[in-house]
Amino acid sequence: MLFNSNIVVGSGEKWGINMFMGEYHHNIDDKGRLIIPSKFRDELGEQFIVTRGLDACLFVYPMNEWNQIISKLKQLPFTKKDARSFMRFFLSGATVCDFDKQGRVNVTSPLIEYADINKECVVIGVNDRLEIWSKSNWENFLNANEANLSDIAEDLFNLGSNIE
Numbered sequence: 069m070l071f072n073s074n075i076v077v078g079s080g081e082k083w084g085i086n087m088f089m090g091e092y093h094h095n096i097d098d099k100g101r102l103i104i105p106s107k108f109r110d111e112l113g114e115q116f117i118v119t120r121g122l123d124a125c126l127f128v129y130p131m132n133e134w135n136q137i138i139s140k141l142k143q144l145p146f147t148k149k150d151a152r153s154f155m156r157f158f159l160s161g162a163t164v165c166d167f168d169k170q171g172r173v174n175v176t177s178p179l180i181e182y183a184d185i186n187k188e189c190v191v192i193g194v195n196d197r198l199e200i201w202s203k204s205n206w207e208n209f210l211n212a213n214e215a216n217l218s219d220i221a222e223d224l225f226n227l228g229s230n231i232e
Contacts, residue, residue: 088193093203095187100180101172102189104128108198109171118179119162124205126175126183128198175200 092105104112117134121127129137141158144151161182165173175185188203201209213220 087195088198089195090193092191094189094191096175096180096185096189100175100177101168102175102191102200103170103172104167104198105191106171108191108193109167112198115164115166117162118165118173118175118200119158120160120179120182121199123209124183124201126179126200128173128200129196133196 094103096102117129185202190201190206192199
């Protein structure tokens with residue numbers, strides 16, 4: 069579901085600020101095809117990027133968001149080892165994707181392997197991107213962080229008193 073800053077349309081899918089949100093469970097088939105929830109397809113557009121994400125998941129970006137990230141990456145000094153390492157990790161796995169007639173995306177085998185996706189997947193909306201998780205990695209993430217989320221939120225919102 070993507071929110072747009074101006075209007076409520078239809079079932080309330082669009083309002084507020086631009087943001088993907090929600091959690092959906094799907095299976096990936098033997099050919100690496102995964103259904104992306106219909107609520108996300110229009111907002112992703114005809115072409116979008118799938119790449120390695122952080123925390124052993126995949127990031128999915130609409131082209132406009134991807135272009136903003138690339139602009140920021142271009143500003144990083146190539147002389148810094150951390151910048152080179154991150155760009156190699158992030159960009160080497162990036163693939164331009166589109167949907168087939170059934171609303172599926174074909175995920176490459178290196179990305180499937182990186183995210184440890186076997187069959188069951190979780191597709192979540194996370195503000196400016198989607199994330200694709202193996203079901204087991206998503207459950208592990210939730211279990212590992214559940215007890216700390218109150219403290220994390222408190223720390224982030226205290227820091228965020230200057231967030232605009």
